[in-house]
Amino acid sequence: MKNAIETKNLTKIYKNFTAVNSLNLEIPEKSIFGLLGPNGAGKTTTIKMLTCLIQPTSGQATVGGYDVQKNPNEVRNLLGMVPQQVSLYKDLTVQENSELCADYYGVPVDEKYDRIEDLMELVDIKYARNKRVGQLSGGQKQKASLVASLVHRPEILFLDEPTIGLDPTTKRTLWDLIRELNDEGNTIILCSHDMHEVDMLCDNVGIINTGNLVAYDTPQGLKDSLLKEEKEEHEIKMKDTLRDISNENEVNKSTKEDIETLNLKKMSFLLKETNDSIISAIQSNPKVHGVEVAKNGRFNLRIDNFDDDAVNDVLKDIIGAGGVVKSIFTQEPSLEDVFIKATAEVNEDDRA
Numbered sequence: 001m002k003n004a005i006e007t008k009n010l011t012k013i014y015k016n017f018t019a020v021n022s023l024n025l026e027i028p029e030k031s032i033f034g035l036l037g038p039n040g041a042g043k044t045t046t047i048k049m050l051t052c053l054i055q056p057t058s059g060q061a062t063v064g065g066y067d068v069q070k071n072p073n074e075v076r077n078l079l080g081m082v083p084q085q086v087s088l089y090k091d092l093t094v095q096e097n098s099e100l101c102a103d104y105y106g107v108p109v110d111e112k113y114d115r116i117e118d119l120m121e122l123v124d125i126k127y128a129r130n131k132r133v134g135q136l137s138g139g140q141k142q143k144a145s146l147v148a149s150l151v152h153r154p155e156i157l158f159l160d161e162p163t164i165g166l167d168p169t170t171k172r173t174l175w176d177l178i179r180e181l182n183d184e185g186n187t188i189i190l191c192s193h194d195m196h197e198v199d200m201l202c203d204n205v206g207i208i209n210t211g212n213l214v215a216y217d218t219p220q221g222l223k224d225s226l227l228k229e230e231k232e233e234h235e236i237k238m239k240d241t242l243r244d245i246s247n248e249n250e251v252n253k254s255t256k257e258d259i260e261t262l263n264l265k266k267m268s269f270l271l272k273e274t275n276d277s278i279i280s281a282i283q284s285n286p287k288v289h290g291v292e293v294a295k296n297g298r299f300n301l302r303i304d305n306f307d308d309d310a311v312n313d314v315l316k317d318i319i320g321a322g323g324v325v326k327s328i329f330t331q332e333p334s335l336e337d338v339f340i341k342a343t344a345e346v347n348e349d350d351r352a
């Protein structure tokens with residue numbers, strides 16, 4: 001698979017402050033890539049370099065095979081950009097802004113009205129086409145911005161916090177649109193602080209912290225690696241604690257309990273009906289620790305966090321004993337956990 005974007009040691013230094021430090025990134029064609037990072041990490045600076053708004057201090061970047069420094073015009077023709085702050089003319093209407101963008105990118109006159117019509121239909125902003133952008137709500141502005149950015153059919157679309165401030169329904173409409181554009185073969189670069197959004201939409205995620213790329217994988221790959229890291233940390237902690245205990249020659253009850261629960265994850269089932277045979281079936285599973293039946297009939301238990309089959313095994317026990325599961329909940333690492341871990345160490349001094 002070809003890459004839509006490649007960077008090699010891409011660096012931006014403002015005076016003596018390193019905003020982006022030697023970034024090496026590969027974004028496959030026709031994928032949705034999520035760029036994450038805390039405030040001030042260097043996301044917008046990276047996007048600005050890739051969209052030819054600012055010059056890198058050193059390193060290279062290619063977009064659609066074109067070098068951002070040597071062929072900025074070719075790069076600009078390939079991409080569309082929805083920035084954090086909507087950059088349309090406030091005194092012009094949605095229609096006028098869209099036409100202006102179409103003319104700027106040289107969209108043939110016999111196509112431009114149809115394209116604008118189709119896009120307005122797609123994002124549902126037709127009803128406000130004759131309103132001035134300055135009079136629109138935040139969500140309407142975002143939609144107008146999308147129409148203007150997509151009118152020249154960019155192969156690569158940059159979206160900087162596209163759903164910030166949108167209501168949940170409009171947000172989901174926009175997610176559908178992003179997926180649709182991707183299905184049509186567009187590459188999408190999404191900058192967002194919304195972890196759920198990134199998890200739902202992106203094929204790959206890069207986490208940038210103090211100008212450095214600190215993680216790059218699929219969302220699931222990142223979560224799995226956190227689980228693996230936790231397992232390794234847990235094993236080290238176990239060994240240390242057991243050594244301490246044997247040194248002290250005394251096993252404190254709460255310490256023992258701490259060790260036992262370190263590697264357990266919470267799991268909870270709501271069954272249609274409960275009876276003793278279901279309870280004893282769950283209790284007799286060696287992977288289950290401490291079953292508790294809550295007043296609302298929900299089973300709360302803990303299972304081995306690192307055993308891939310544990311959830312399946314408990315389910316089999318319940319179904320085998322004639323139980324009907326209405327809902328199930330397990331606590332897994334989220335992309336937010338990965339983000340917090342990957343960006344925990346902040347050393348702004350290193351950037352100067």
Ligand SMILES: Nc1ncnc2c1ncn2[C@@H]1O[C@H](COP(=O)(O)OP(=O)(O)OP(=O)(O)O)[C@@H](O)[C@H]1O
Pocket residue numbers: 014017018019037038039040041042043044045046
């Ligand atoms: N023109 C500039 N001159 C000096 N420093 C700058 C300039 N633009 C950005 N920076 C600094 O570079 C760093 C990265 O900024 P950038 O806007 O790329 O962060 P970001 O990851 O997009 O943050 P946010 O999530 O808050 O939008 C910040 O510390 C910022 O202050």
